[in-house]
Amino acid sequence: GKTIYRLRDWGVSRQRYWGCPIPIVHCETCGAVPAADLPVELPRDVTFDTPGNPLDRHPTWKHVKCPSCHGGATRETDTLDTFVDSSWYFARFTDPTAAEPISHSAANHWLPVDQYIGGVEHAVLHLLYARFVSRALSDAGLMTVKEPFAGLFTQGMVVHETYRRADGAWVEPTDVDLTHDNGVRSARQLSTGETLTIGDIEKMSKSKKNVVAPQEIVETYGVDAGRLFVLSDSPPERDVQWTPGGVEGASRFVQRVWAEIEGYDPAFAGEADANASLLRETHKAIKAVSEGITGFRFNSAIAKLYAFVATVRDHQKAGGDARRQALSALLRLVAPFTPHLAEEGWTRLGEEGMILDAPWPEYDPALAADDEVTLPIQVNGKRRGEIRVARGLEPAAVEAIVLADPDVQARLEGLTVKKIVVVKDRIVNVVVA
Numbered sequence: 053g054k055t056i057y058r059l060r061d062w063g064v065s066r067q068r069y070w071g072c073p074i075p076i077v078h079c080e081t082c083g084a085v086p087a088a089d090l091p092v093e094l095p096r097d098v099t100f101d102t103p104g105n106p107l108d109r110h111p112t113w114k115h116v117k118c119p120s121c122h123g124g125a126t127r128e129t130d131t132l133d134t135f136v137d138s139s140w141y142f143a144r145f146t147d148p149t150a151a152e153p154i155s156h157s158a159a160n161h162w163l164p165v166d167q168y169i170g171g172v173e174h175a176v177l178h179l180l181y182a183r184f185v186s187r188a189l190s191d192a193g194l195m196t197v198k199e200p201f202a203g204l205f206t207q208g209m210v211v212h213e214t215y216r217r218a219d220g221a222w223v224e225p226t227d228v229d230l231t232h233d234n235g236v237r238s239a240r241q242l243s244t245g246e247t248l249t250i251g252d253i254e255k256m257s258k259s260k261k262n263v264v265a266p267q268e269i270v271e272t273y274g275v276d277a278g279r280l281f282v283l284s285d286s287p288p289e290r291d292v293q294w295t296p297g298g299v300e301g302a303s304r305f306v307q308r309v310w311a312e313i314e315g316y317d318p319a320f321a322g323e324a325d326a327n328a329s330l331l332r333e334t335h336k337a338i339k340a341v342s343e344g345i346t347g348f349r350f351n352s353a354i355a356k357l358y359a360f361v362a363t364v365r366d367h368q369k370a371g372g373d374a375r376r377q378a379l380s381a382l383l384r385l386v387a388p389f390t391p392h393l394a395e396e397g398w399t400r401l402g403e404e405g406m407i408l409d410a411p412w413p414e415y416d417p418a419l420a421a422d423d424e425v426t427l428p429i430q431v432n433g434k435r436r437g438e439i440r441v442a443r444g445l446e447p448a449a450v451e452a453i454v455l456a457d458p459d460v461q462a463r464l465e466g467l468t469v470k471k472i473v474v475v476k477d478r479i480v481n482v483v484v485a
Contacts, residue, residue, distance in 0.1 A: 062181075064133045067105040069098055071131030078128065082120040089119065092127070105129055138178055139185035143195055159195040164202045172206040179204070205348055208291040210282060212262040214251035215239050222261040223248055226268070253293055264294055276390035277303040283389055284354035306393050308361050309386060313397040316379055322371025328423075330370040333363045334378045335420035338413045341385045350389070357386055376401070381413040429454060430481040436463050439480075447474035454480055 065074065073092040075084060095113040098106040107114065107129040118125040140154070146162040147155035170178070179201070186200040215223040228248060229240045239248040256263045269278040281302035285292045337360040344353025364378050379401055387394035387407050398407035422443060427450070429437045437459045441450055451472045454460055460482070467484040474480050 064136060065130035066133050067108070067130055069094065069100070069106045069131065071134055072137060073107075074128040074130055074132055076128040077116055077118055077125040079118040079121065079123065079125040082118045082125070094131075107131070135178055135181050136185075139181045140189060142182075142200060143186070143189065154189065154194045156195060160197065163195065163197040164200050167203040167205065168201040169205045169207060171209065175204075175206055205289070207288045208286070209255045210294055211253050211291045212256050212264065212294045213253050214260050214262045215241075215248045216251055217241065217244075217246055217248060222259070224261045225264060255291075256294070269299060273299050273303040274306065274392070276393050277306050280305065280354065280389050283350045286351055288348055288350050305358060305361065306390060308365070309382065309390075309393060310397065312361065312364055312382070313379060313400050316375065316401065317371065318376065318402075320371035320375075322375060323369045326367055326369035327372060327374035330364070330367040330378050331374045331419055332422065333360065333367075334374075334381050335416050337363075337385065338381055338415045339417075339420060342412070342415065345388065353385075354389060357382070357389075360385075383407060384410055384413050425477045427477075428479050429457075429460060430479065431460075431463055432484060433481065436460070443477055445476075447476065450474045450476075450480060454482065 073094060075090055075092050094107075095110055098110060100106055102109065107127075110129075114127045114129050116125055116127055117123070142165055143154045143159045143163065147158035150158065168179075182200050186195075187198050189195050190198045212225060215225070215228050217223060223241050227242050229242050231238050231240070237250060239250050240246065241248055251260075254260060254262060266278070269275075277299055281299040282292055284302060285298055337356055340356040341353045341360075344350065344356065360382060364375075364382065367375075367378075370378075379397075380403060383394045383397045383401065384407060391408075394407050398410070403410070424440050425443050426438050426440055428435055429439060437457070439453060439457060441453060451474060454472065455469075464482070464484060470483045470485050472480065472482050
């Protein structure tokens with residue numbers, strides 16, 4: 053589609069300390085500071101106890117000699133908006149020790165940035181400015197790359213309900229008692245007993261006090277459970293509504309994984325069929341989780357991990373190398389989401405080194421293949437049923453199974469079978485007249 057820009061003038065100056073000094077001195081006849089005097093550095097002895105611009109109040113920093121006429125002059129005390137800094141830092145960081153602002157060779161080697169991950173609130177401002185500045189730097193010959201970011205992913209935010217007293221004051225969730233009566237939710241402030249208004253679900257912010265302290269989560273559930281819930285509750289590009297039940301569920305999953313590691317018995321050989329089945333499910337999980345992570349579908353990857361842990365638990369008759377492979381793969385697959393659990397489990401399982409240095413499990417499609425396949429059955433091109441047969445079964449054997457199937461026989465009653473087309477491991481089409 054067509055990109056439409058509604059560009060406006062950008063006021064880049066700010067009356068605050070935090071920002072890049074604007075390299076201008078105020079003199080009747082002179083302007084820019086010579087390049088040899090750059091960068092202009094902020095003073096360290098500023099105070100913030102009085103409202104207003106601390107640089108403008110500084111007793112000495114702003115008073116300088118004009119670089120041209122050497123007369124008395126004053127520095128510009130406004131600073132540049134921090135968007136200016138973030139519009140080219142990625143080019144500077146390709147060689148942060150370079151004497152020049154941007155190392156031409158390093159920037160051309162490393163840029164563009166392969167993957168940019170940031171909040172959606174930056175999509176209009178920061179990203180647009182960064183593209184503008186990158187093109188300006190390219191036009192100025194400081195680097196060749198015009199587009200700074202090859203890939204963009206914007207993640208959602210953690211949100212929570214808001215609670216408010218009658219006087220308009222916001223109340224923290226930890227000071228709220230929620231009740232449900234005939235489908236109606238109500239809230240009461242624990243410390244005062246006052247009835248509260250349940251407000252909108254909004255981005256967590258200190259101003260509206262709808263925040264959950266990370267330390268409380270860590271102390272109650274552990275940091276791994278908190279991380280896991282945030283990543284598992286919804287696609288990463290959407291907002292996550294924080295709920296106590298959600299993090300409790302993540303905590304239970306952590307406990308289930310640990311229980312499987314603790315219950316592993318290397319002396320139990322297991323049964324051949326169960327071992328083969330568990331090995332097959334392990335490679336299916338490796339494929340699904342890997343695809344979820346690389347595609348930024350973290351919630352889908354975690355959902356598969358939940359299912360895989362249940363599969364491991366259900367394969368009680370599996371043991372030996374198959375079970376060890378399953379647990380080893382499981383720990384490496386959960387490591388990006390629950391690193392502490394994975395590291396402890398890795399040691400408990402008897403693996404060497406740290407899981408941080410372990411290779412990602414490799415998917416083997418041959419090991420993931422089912423022993424049986426489901427074949428749709430068509431009659432004159434219309435689906436009429438399905439059968440389960442051994443993978444790789446010869447067409448003649450498939451034909452015999454199809455013609456012996458009671459449902460197929462009922463469909464073919466009174467009709468003449470002209471031929472049967474079998475696409476191995478894919479589909480069966482019965483042509484009748």
